[in-house]
Amino acid sequence: MKSSPNKGVLLQYWLSGALGGWGGTSDGKHKASTNAGGSVHGNSRPGAAGGGGGKVGLSGGLTQPAGWQSLLSFSILFLACLAGFSSRLFAVIRFESIIHEFDPWFNYRSTHHLTTNGFYEFLNWFDERAWYPLGRIVGGTVYPGLMVTAGLIHYVLNLLHITVHIRDVCVFLAPVFSGLTAISTFLLTRELWNQGAGLLAACFIAIVPGYISRSVAGSFDNEGIAIFALQFTYYLWVKSVKTGSVFWTIGCCLSYFYMVSAWGGYVFIINLIPLHVFVLLLMQRYSRRVYIAYSTFYIVGLVLSMQIPFVGFQPIRTSEHMAAAGVFALLQAYAFLQYLKDRLTRQEFQTLFFLGVSLAAGMVFLTVIYLTYTGLYVRLLTCYAKIHIPIIASVSEHQPTTWVSFFFDLHILVCTFPAGLWFCIKNINDERVFVALYAISAVYFAGVMVRLMLTLTPVVCMLSAVAFSSVFEHYMGDDTKREKPPEKAEEGLGPNIKSIVTMLMLMLLMMFAVHCTWVTSNAYSSPSVVLASYNHDGTRNILDDFREAYYWLRQNTDEHARVMSWWDYGYQIAGMANRTTLVDNNTWNNSHIALVGKAMSSNESAAYQIMRSLDVDYVLIIFGGVIGYSGDDINKFLWMVRIAEGEHPKDIRESDYFTPQGEFRVDKAGSPTLLNCLMYKMSYYRFGEMQVRRGALTPPGFDRTRNAEIGNKDIKFKHLEEAFTSEHWLVRIYKVKKLDNREPLDHKLRSVVPKQKYTSKKVPLMLGGEFALQVWRDSFRFS
Amino acid sequence: LLKVTQMMEWASKRSVIRMNGDKFRRFVKAPPRNYSVLIMFTALQPQRQCGVCRQADEEFQVLANSWRYSSAFTNKVFFASVDFDEGSDVFQMLNMNSAPTFLHFPSKGKPRKSDTYELQVRGFAAEQLARWVADRTDVQIRIIRPPNYAGPLLLGFLLAAIGGLAYLRRHNLEFLFNKSVWAFSALCFVLIMTSGQMWNHIRGPPYAHKNPSTGQVSYIHGSSQAQFVAETHIVLLFNAAVTMGMVLLCEAATSDMDIGKRKIMCVAGIGLVMLFFSWLLSIFRAKYHGYPYR
8 A cells, every 4th residue: 555655754744844834934924914023933933943854854864764754753743833832822912911711810810829828728718709698619619630730830930940920821821731732642643543644633733723712822721731631641542552551551541630630521531432442342352452451541540530629429420420330341241251251162152142241231331321422412402502591501602513613613624534534444443443433422512512622623633634644645655756666557646646636735734724823813812801903004902991990990999899790700800800709600500690680680779689688899890882892791681681580580571671572672662671770771871971983973872882872861870879980981880889878758757755745654655666676677687 | 161161171182272263252252251261373274384383383282281181280271273274354353464473361351462472582482381371370381292202213213224134134244344334424424513414403594595585595694603404415515525535536546446547536536625625615705704715
C-alpha cells in the first residue's frame, strides 16, 4: 500500500510545517492590522523558526533520517502550539488582560481565595456572600481542578521569584493548556494512525474554532483544561490497551483523576471506555491486555474519582456510572469462562454456554446503557426543551445544534472527517474501534446540545487529519519517482494530476486556516465584560460601563450591602464589586431565583415587600436602550416572568405581559402590567426625557434596542431611588429606601384626653393597651 | 338534569363529544345548565388542510382522556369539539374565523375574555391546556400521555429481523464481519447528526417555506439560527459528496485497477470535493451574513 513510506511522511511534514507556519503568520497579519504592538511575536517568529528548523533538518537528514524526522516533527509541534497560543490572544491585545464573561469570574474569585487562604481553607469555604441569605458551600460544590492548577502554577512561579499576579495566571491558563492539548492530540493520533496524521491533527486542534471558543485567553473555565485531560486520558488508555502494561494504565487513571477534578464531562470518559471494552468483547478481540487495562482502570479510577468532594459517592450510586460497573463484571465473567475453556474438554458445550451467558450479560448492559442515555440526555434535553422548564431552556448553550454551527466551528473538517472514519473502520484494529466509538458518541451528543460540540472537536480533528494524511501520503509521495524503478509501469497517476490534487487540497487547508482566524477574531474574542463598538471609519469605541458600575458599587456602598440583580450578573458582582448577591450563575435554587424574578416583574409596592423580606439594599439592572445593546434585562425579561410564574402561578402570569395580540411591546400599545412592573420602571426611569441622537430625528425616549418609543415616560418611584447610572446607561443601580416614617393616618387620631366626663375608668386603659399592642407589633415587624 | 345525564352518556362513549349546530345550541348555549364545557373549534376535514388542527386535536384528546379516566372525573366539566364542516352556523354565531380555537363555557354566566384560550401565546400542549382548565374551572387534570409503543416495537422488530437473519445464515456469519457495512452505517449516522437532523427532531421546522405572495419556494432558511428540513437534506448530501470524494481520491491511488479507471476516479474525486465544498460554502455564506470569504 505504501510504496515509499519514508518519503511520503517526510513531504507531509513539510506540508504540515507550511500549514503551522502559515497559521502563525496569518494570525500575525491580523494582529498587525488591528494592533501594531501585537505583531511582534505572531508574525516574525514562526516563519523564522520554521525556516531554521527546515534547514537544520535538511542538512542532518542526508545522514540520519530518524534524527531529522524527530527534529522536524518537534518543530512543527512547537509551531502548532505557538500558533494556537497566539491566535487565542486577540482579546488580550484588543482589550487587556481581563477575565471574560460570567463563570470565569467565579473561578477567578475562588482561585483568589485559594491562593490567599490556602488549600484546606478553600475546601472548607462557606461563601456567605452568595445566595443571601442562604449562602453556598463552595468547597464541596465545585470541581477544584481548575483552581488548584492555577494556584499551583502561581505558587511555583512565585517560588522561582517570578512575581505574577494570580489574574495573569488565570488569563493565560487556557491558551497554555491548548498547547498541551495539541501535543496530546498528536500523541493519540500517532497511536491510531501514523506520525504524519498526528502532526496534522495537532495543527488542526491548535486553531479549530470549536475548541478556541472555550479556551481564548481570559476564559478561565473548566473546559479549557478539561479537553487536555480528556485527550491525554484517551492517549494513555489507547497506550495501555496496546501494551497491556499496568504502568500506562496507572498513568491513565491519574490523568482520569485530573479530569474528574476538572470537569463534569468526565462522565463521557467513564462511559466511552467501558463501551470500547464491550465492543471489543463483541468483536471477539478479547485479550489479556484488555483485561489488565480495564480491570486496573476501573478499580483505581473509581477509587481516585471518589476522592473529589463534589463527586463523592456518585460513581457507585448514579446510573451514569453503572455501565462501567456492568462491563467490569462482564469482563471478569468472560475471563473466567476463558479460563474454564482452557481447562475443560467439551468444547461445544462450552461455546454454547458462553454464548448464552454473554447474550444475557449483553442484554443487561444494553438496558443499562439505554436507561442511562435515554434517562439522562434524551429526557433531560429533548423533553425539557419542549416543556420549557424555564431555567434550563433559558440557557442558550442547552439548545440543539444546527448544521450552520457545525460548519461554523469545524469548517472543512466536518465534511472530511467521515472519510477518516471510513478509513479507520476499513483498517480496523483495537484502538481504531475506540476512535470510531468516540466519533459516533461525540457526534450524537454534539447534535443534541451546542455546548457538547467541545467534546466532538478533538475527534473531528483526529479523523480529518487521518483523511487528509492518507490523501497526501499518496499524492505527494512519488512525484519524483526516484526510489522505485520496478513498479513504474503500474504506478503513476501522472505527476500533473498529483500536483493538481495536492494544490487543491492545500488550498482547502488554507481556506480553513483563514476561516479559523476570522471566526476566532470576530466571534470568540469578546470579553463581554468590556464592549466595543465600531464607527464607520473603523475606529473603535470601548464601552466600559460594566466595570465602571461594579467599581462604583465597590467604592461607594457599604461592605455588607446586598445587591439584587438577575442571576446572570451574580458572579460578576461578587467578583468585581465584592458585594453580597442574592442569586448567581450557579443556579442551584430555582425558588430563590423565582423570587427575584417575581420582584422584578411585580409592581413597585409588591416588589418592595419582597425586597424588604430579602434585605435588599441595591438593585442592579442592565439596560441597552441607549446604545442598542441587545443582551439587556428587558430582552431577558420574559424568562424572569416565566421562571417566576413557575413558582408563583397565582401572582405572575406570562400572558399579562403580552398585548391582546400576543406581542411583547414596550411602547404605548404594550400591556399595562408590563408598563408598570419594576423592571420596566427601573429600565426607563428618566429615559423619557432623553433624546438619543441618531442620524434622523427620533422622539425622546426612543429605545434603540427594540426600536420603539417607550410607552410610560412618566415614571416616579416611591420606595426606590436612582443611585448610579453608567456613562452609556448600560448599568443602572437603584437604592432601596428604608421604610418611611409611618404615614399620617387619614382619619383623625382619637383623642385620648378624656373630654367626656362620663367615661368609665376602664376605657382609657383599654385604649392605651390597644395602642401599645400596635406599637409593639410594628416594632416587631420591622426590627 | 336531563342534559347532564345525556352528556354523561356521550362522555362515557367518547371523551371528546362531537357536536353540531343543534347539539351546541341545546347543550351549551341554552341557559339552565350546571356543568361547564370546554369546546375546541376546529377543521379536521382533509380538504381544509389544517395541519395545526390535527396536532391540536391530538393534544386535546390527550387532555380529555386524562380527565375521562382519572379518578376525579365528575359531571362538572365536559370536553367537546365542533368541526367547521359540521357546525359552520356555530362559527358564524360566535363570530369566529380561525381554527383551532378553544373556548370555555362556564356553568354560570357568560363567557368572558379570559375564557378564550390564548393559542398564539401558550401553544396547544396538553399541559398548557390543563393549566388553563385548572385556571378557569378549578379542576386539576394530571396529563397522562399514552405511552408510545412505536419506538420499542420498532426496535424489537429490528432485533427480531437481525436475529432471524443471523439464524438463517448461521453457518456463514461472515457478513457480520463485513467492514464496509459497518463503516457505511457509521458514516450514515455521523452524516445525519452533522447535518442537524437532531435539531429538526426537537424543533420540528417546516420542510420548506413557500412565500404566499410570489409562490416561490425557498429551501434555505435566511437566518443562521434556524433551518428547514429540506436544507438539512441538501447539506447531508453535500457532506456525503465531499466525503465520497476524499475516499475516491484514496481509492484511486491504492487500488489495482487499470490506469485509465484510476485516473477517472481521481479526477472525479477531486471534482466532487471541490465542487460540493464550494457549494456548501456559498450556502453557508448566504445564511451567515457578514461572512467575508468567497
